[in-house]
Amino acid sequence: MxxxxxxxxxxxxxxxxxxxxxxxxxxxxxxxxxxxxxxxxxxxxxxxxxxxxxxxxxxxxxxxxxxxxxxxxxxxxxxxxxxxxxxxxxxxxxxxxxxxxxxxxxxxxxxxxxxxxxxxxxxxxxxxxxxxxxxxxxxxxxxxxxxxxxxxxxxxxxxxxxxxxxxxxxPPSSLVQVATGVGFAAAASVSDWMLGGCLVYDLVALSMGQEGGWSRLLGGYAVATAGIVGLRNWLYPKWKSQREGAYSRVGDEDA
CATH class of the missing domain: 1.20.1410 (I/LWEQ domain)
Structure with missing residues (x-):
């Protein structure tokens, strides 16, 4: 060791x-x-x-x-x-x-x-x-x-x-465009603010590197991903705290 x-x-x-x-x-x-x-x-x-x-x-x-x-x-x-x-x-x-x-x-x-x-x-x-x-x-x-x-x-x-x-x-096909949005949304839903922030940064970088409708769509994905990351990291700690608090109260009652 x-x-x-x-x-x-x-x-x-x-x-x-x-x-x-x-x-x-x-x-x-x-x-x-x-x-x-x-x-x-x-x-x-x-x-x-x-x-x-x-x-x-x-x-x-x-x-x-x-x-x-x-x-x-x-x-x-x-x-x-x-x-x-x-x-x-x-x-x-x-x-x-x-x-x-x-x-x-x-x-x-x-x-x-x-x-x-x-x-x-x-x-x-x-x-x-x-x-x-x-x-x-x-x-x-x-x-x-x-x-x-x-x-x-x-x-x-x-x-x-x-x-x-x-x-x-x-150019990206319709399938690629949809898969990109779904993939980033799924990743954001299980990411904390550190990894989630990096994913948003990735999308902004991609959006700024592209042109036309694909660029605008990537920008929209960046906003949506940021929203998912924000909600996930705001709601999940509250839900976890409530669950842990409920568990503790049950334990107290049993005691």
């Missing part, structure tokens, strides 16, 4: 540096990642500056998470939460860093493999392994922010890369 903890404390920062270096390569190489983006516009191509706007604050949260992970701050439970996620975090960084080289080589089919691995692993982790949010714990909150922002932007990456790789220049 001690060896695994030492390994992941080293692996996670290395994965961050690898991904960061790959992103710099993507920005300053020729062609740039933006050149490839513009060359392969599709129905799920976002406004590229929204991606940059997302990653800048996320990098800061990652650095804070890595600092606490390296220093092993917090209780044993907090350290365990950070260290367990660090494996999925490292996998994600290595995948996205490697993705960049294939993307900038205009080999979008291969780059999509790494996007799929990252998105599926991040969504699977937050759905099955991430402990509940504890706002009293900075380490727990940082882990949730990093994990859910990775998963949230991963959804956009998957839609973008898949459409650019296989459906470049193809």
């Amino acid at each position: 001690g060896n695994a903890q030492s390994t992941v404390r080293i692996l996670a920062p290395i994965s961050f540096l690898y991904d960061f270096a790959a992103q710099q390569y993507g920005i300053f190489s020729s062609p740039t990642m933006l050149d490839i983006h513009n060359k392969n516009l599709a129905a799920f191509s976002p406004q590229p500056f929204f991606i940059a706007g997302f990653f800048f604050p996320q990098q800061l949260f990652q650095l804070a998470y890595l600092w606490k992970l390296w220093r092993r701050e917090g209780t044993s439970a907090e350290r365990e939460t950070m260290e367990k996620y660090a494996w999925a975090y490292s996998l994600g960084n290595f995948c996205i860093g490697t993705w960049m080289f294939f993307w900038n080589s205009n080999n979008l089919e291969t780059s999509n493999i790494f996007v799929i691995i990252n998105t599926v692993s991040q969504l699977s982790y937050i759905a099955t392994l991430l402990p509940p949010l504890d706002t009293r714990s900075t380490s727990n909150v940082l882990t949730h922010i990093v994990a859910k922002s990775f998963a949230g932007i991963g959804v956009l990456d998957l839609l973008h890369n898949t459409s650019a790789a296989y459906y470049r220049g193809v």
Whole structure:
């Protein structure tokens, strides 16, 4: 166990540096990642500056998470939460860093493999392994922010890369338009405000990257998704509190 903890404390920062270096390569190489983006516009191509706007604050949260992970701050439970996620975090960084080289080589089919691995692993982790949010714990909150922002932007990456790789220049069919709205609504209905906020951001980025009726429809989906996330995170805590309160009262009566 001690060896695994030492390994992941080293692996996670290395994965961050690898991904960061790959992103710099993507920005300053020729062609740039933006050149490839513009060359392969599709129905799920976002406004590229929204991606940059997302990653800048996320990098800061990652650095804070890595600092606490390296220093092993917090209780044993907090350290365990950070260290367990660090494996999925490292996998994600290595995948996205490697993705960049294939993307900038205009080999979008291969780059999509790494996007799929990252998105599926991040969504699977937050759905099955991430402990509940504890706002009293900075380490727990940082882990949730990093994990859910990775998963949230991963959804956009998957839609973008898949459409650019296989459906470049193809307008969205009626089925795709309906499935997009249903999919985001379903995801929003089970998301907390962190992941839900990322989903809304994804839709806004897509809307700003498209034109005409499809752009307006995506904008409408963003508003609807925000409403679902807001209602879910406002109503569910109240319902849960009422249920727990009712259970306690029954327990008192039995006593």
